[in-house]
Amino acid sequence: MTMREREVIQRLRRIATAPEARGLLDDVALLDGLVITHDSIAEGVHFLPHDPPASVGWKLVAVNLSDLAAKGASPAGALLSLTLSGDGEWENAFLTGVEHACESYGLPLIGGDTIALPSGSRRVLGMTAIGRAGERVPARATGRTGDGLWLVGTLGDSAAGLQILRQDRHATGTLVDVYRRPVPQLGAGQAIAPRAHAMMDVSDGLLLDASRMAEASGCAIQIDLDLLPLSSAFVAERGGGLEARLFAATAGDDYALLFSLPDGFDPATLSLPMGTRMTRIGSLAAGEPAIAASSGGQPVELPENLGFEHSSDEHRGPSAPPVADRP
Amino acid sequence: MTMREREVIQRLRRIATAPEARGLLDDVALLDGLVITHDSIAEGVHFLPHDPPASVGWKLVAVNLSDLAAKGASPAGALLSLTLSGDGEWENAFLTGVEHACESYGLPLIGGDTIALPSGSRRVLGMTAIGRAGERVPARATGRTGDGLWLVGTLGDSAAGLQILRQDRHATGTLVDVYRRPVPQLGAGQAIAPRAHAMMDVSDGLLLDASRMAEASGCAIQIDLDLLPLSSAFVAERGGGLEARLFAATAGDDYALLFSLPDGFDPATLSLPMGTRMTRIGSLAAGEPAIAASSGGQPVELPENLGFEHSSDEHRGPSAPPVADRP
Numbered sequence: 036m037t038m039r040e041r042e043v044i045q046r047l048r049r050i051a052t053a054p055e056a057r058g059l060l061d062d063v064a065l066l067d068g069l070v071i072t073h074d075s076i077a078e079g080v081h082f083l084p085h086d087p088p089a090s091v092g093w094k095l096v097a098v099n100l101s102d103l104a105a106k107g108a109s110p111a112g113a114l115l116s117l118t119l120s121g122d123g124e125w126e127n128a129f130l131t132g133v134e135h136a137c138e139s140y141g142l143p144l145i146g147g148d149t150i151a152l153p154s155g156s157r158r159v160l161g162m163t164a165i166g167r168a169g170e171r172v173p174a175r176a177t178g179r180t181g182d183g184l185w186l187v188g189t190l191g192d193s194a195a196g197l198q199i200l201r202q203d204r205h206a207t208g209t210l211v212d213v214y215r216r217p218v219p220q221l222g223a224g225q226a227i228a229p230r231a232h233a234m235m236d237v238s239d240g241l242l243l244d245a246s247r248m249a250e251a252s253g254c255a256i257q258i259d260l261d262l263l264p265l266s267s268a269f270v271a272e273r274g275g276g277l278e279a280r281l282f283a284a285t286a287g288d289d290y291a292l293l294f295s296l297p298d299g300f301d302p303a304t305l306s307l308p309m310g311t312r313m314t315r316i317g318s319l320a321a322g323e324p325a326i327a328a329s330s331g332g333q334p335v336e337l338p339e340n341l342g343f344e345h346s347s348d349e350h351r352g353p354s355a356p357p358v359a360d361r362p
Numbered sequence: 363m364t365m366r367e368r369e370v371i372q373r374l375r376r377i378a379t380a381p382e383a384r385g386l387l388d389d390v391a392l393l394d395g396l397v398i399t400h401d402s403i404a405e406g407v408h409f410l411p412h413d414p415p416a417s418v419g420w421k422l423v424a425v426n427l428s429d430l431a432a433k434g435a436s437p438a439g440a441l442l443s444l445t446l447s448g449d450g451e452w453e454n455a456f457l458t459g460v461e462h463a464c465e466s467y468g469l470p471l472i473g474g475d476t477i478a479l480p481s482g483s484r485r486v487l488g489m490t491a492i493g494r495a496g497e498r499v500p501a502r503a504t505g506r507t508g509d510g511l512w513l514v515g516t517l518g519d520s521a522a523g524l525q526i527l528r529q530d531r532h533a534t535g536t537l538v539d540v541y542r543r544p545v546p547q548l549g550a551g552q553a554i555a556p557r558a559h560a561m562m563d564v565s566d567g568l569l570l571d572a573s574r575m576a577e578a579s580g581c582a583i584q585i586d587l588d589l590l591p592l593s594s595a596f597v598a599e600r601g602g603g604l605e606a607r608l609f610a611a612t613a614g615d616d617y618a619l620l621f622s623l624p625d626g627f628d629p630a631t632l633s634l635p636m637g638t639r640m641t642r643i644g645s646l647a648a649g650e651p652a653i654a655a656s657s658g659g660q661p662v663e664l665p666e667n668l669g670f671e672h673s674s675d676e677h678r679g680p681s682a683p684p685v686a687d688r689p
Contacts, residue, residue, distance in 0.1 A: 039450055043476055044476060047457070047474075050460075051472060051473070053439065056439075056472040064473035066492060067438070071439075071473060073473065073474050073475055080478070111394070112393050114400040116400055117374075127373075130370070144374070145378060145391035146391035147374075148401050149371060152407060156404075157479065157483050159486040161488050
C-alpha cells in the first residue's frame with residue numbers, strides 16, 4: 036500500500052464513524068441484518084488485458100462472495116457496476132462469467148449501473164454484494180489471546196497458476212483453473228462464523244492478512260509455516276519446502292478463510308461441506324500486535340513484503356504477488 | 363444510448379429475474395426493506411477534469427440520494443468505491459465533497475473500497491447508497507391512465523449552469539451553484555411516495571424520463587410545456603419561451619422528482635418540506651406508451667434527442683446535454 040492509500044484509508048476511517056461501518060476494518064458493513072461489501076477490479080491492476088473475460092466476470096463475483104463467506108453470510112443479491120469501453124465481445128463474455136458465478140452460488144443480480152467510456156479506456160468493474168447475516172457476524176478485531184489460528188482452503192494455488200500463465204498464456208491445469216475460477220468458501224464460512232472469535236478472508240497474502248488480524252485484535256499471532264495447507268498440484272509445481280511455503284504465505288489471491296477458535300476447539304463439531312480442508316496453522320498470544328513465523332521449531336525471518344498491497348505502479352518485480360488480489 | 367448499451371441492458375434484464383431487481387426498471391433494488399442503488403461517474407463523461415473535485419464528490423452522493431428520494435427512502439448508509447490515480451490534492455478535495463454531502467443528508471459512510479490506478483488513469487468513482495423503505499416504494503411502472511403527472515423541483519438549472527461554465531470556467535452564480543451542488547429531494551420524496559402511483563427521478567431529461575415512465579406503465583403521457591417549472595435564475599439567463607422550455611425538458615442533470623397521482627389529488631394534503639415546488643405538468647392517458655408535448659394548446663414536435671443517453675463519444679455537439687447526468 037502506498038503512503039497515499041494509507042492516508043486516504045485513515046481519512047475514510049475518520050469519516051466512517053457509524054457502528055455499521057465496523058471501523059472499516061472488516062471489508063463489510065452490517066446494516067439491518069444484511070452484510071454488504073463492495074469490491075472493484077481494474078484492468079492492468081487486478082486482471083490482465085488478455086485474461087479470458089469470462090474468468091474476470093467470475094472472479095469479480097467470487098471476490099465479493101469471499102467477503103460474505105468470511106462473515107458467515109448467505110448470498111442475497113448483487114449490484115453490478117459495469118463500464119463499457121467498446122469491445123462487445125469482451126463484455127458479453129464477461130457477463131457470461133458473472134452470470135455463471137451468480138448462478139453457481141445463488142446470488143441474484145438485482146441492480147447496478149452501466150456507463151459507457153470512450154473506446155480504449157481502462158476497464159473498472161465493480162460489484163456490491165449483499166448477504167443475510169447468520170446468528171453471528173465475526174469481526175477481524177475479535178481474536179483473543181490463547182485462540183488457535185485456523186485456515187479453510189489451501190494457499191498459493193492461484194498465484195502459482197498466474198506464474199505459469201505468465202510464462203505461457205495458453206497453459207492449462209489445476210493451478211490455472213484455480214486462478215481463473217476461484218471458489219469462495221461460503222458453506223464453510225456459514226458453519227464456522229457462529230463459533231469463530233475473529234474471522235476474515237485471506238486475500239492479500241496470509242502473512243499480511245494475519246498481521247491485520249493481529250493489529251485489529253491487539254495480540255500477537257504465531258504461525259507455523261510447516262502447517263500451511265498446500266494442494267498436491269501446488270506441491271507438484273513448486274515443492275513443499277520453506278521457499279514454496281513463504282511464496283504461498285505471501286502471494287495473495289487465495290479465497291481462503293482465516294479465523295481464530297478457542298484453544299482445544301474440536302473441528303469435528305462443525306458441519307462443514309464435504310471436502311472442506313480446515314487446518315490449524317498457529318495461535319494468538321499475548322504481546323505486541325504483530326506476527327511471527329516458524330519452521331522446524333525455529334523462527335523464520337519474515338520477508339519484507341508480507342503480501343500484496345495496492346500500488347499504483349503497474350510494473351512489478353518477479354517476486355511480486357499476482358495481478359488479481361483481494362478475494 | 364448506443365445500440366451496444368441497449369443490448370447489454372437487455373441482457374442484464376434477462377439475467378436479473380429476481381423480484382428484488384424490479385426488472386431493472388427502477389434504478390434501485392428492494393431487499394429486506396432496504397432500497398439499494400449504485401451509480402458510478404466517470405471523468406470526461408459525467409464530470410470534467412477541471413470541475414472542482416469537491417463538487418464531483420458532492421454530486422456523486424447527490425446522484426445516489428436522488429434515486430433514494432424517488433422511492434421515498436430514508437438514507438441509511440453508503441459504500442464508496444474510490445479509484446486513486448496519483449493526485450492527492452484532487453482526491454482530498456473530492457473526499458471533502460463526499461463528506462459534506464453525507465453530513466448534509468444524514469448518510470453515514472459505512473464501507474467501500476479503494477483501488478490505486480496507474481497515474482493519469484481516467485477516474486471512475488462509484489457509490490452504493492442504501493435507504494430504509496417507507497410504507498410504500500413506488501415503481502416507475504405503476505402509473506395509471508387518468509393520473510395527473512407532477513414534478514417536484516425545477517428543470518434546466520444545472521444544464522444552464524454547465525453551459526455558462528463552458529463559456530467561462532470561472533463563472534459564478536445561482537445556476538453554476540446548482541450545477542455544482544445539486545440538492546436531492548429527499549424530504550419531498552418521503553412525503554409523496556406513499557401517495558404516488560408511479561415515481562422516478564428526472565436525471566436524463568424530462569422528456570426522456572417521462573417516455574420511460576410511459577413505456578414502463580403502458581400508457582401515453584401528455585406534457586404541457588407551458589407548465590414546466592422554471593427558476594427565476596433560469597428565466598433570467600435563457601428566457602421562458604418555447605426554446606428555453608425544450609432545453610429545460612431535455613437537458614437532464616435535474617435532480618427533480620417525476621410522479622403520477624390520481625386525478626384531482628390535492629397537493630395541500632401532503633406535508634412537503636418548506637419551499638418545495640410541486641407542479642402539475644401533464645397527464646397519463648390511454649394509448650400507445652409514448653409522450654406528446656404541447657404549448658399554447660398546440661402540439662409541439664418532439665426533438666430528436668429527448669434527453670441525455672449514455673454514449674461512448676466524448677465529444678458532444680452544442681445542443682448536447684450536460685456532462686453530468688443521472689442524478
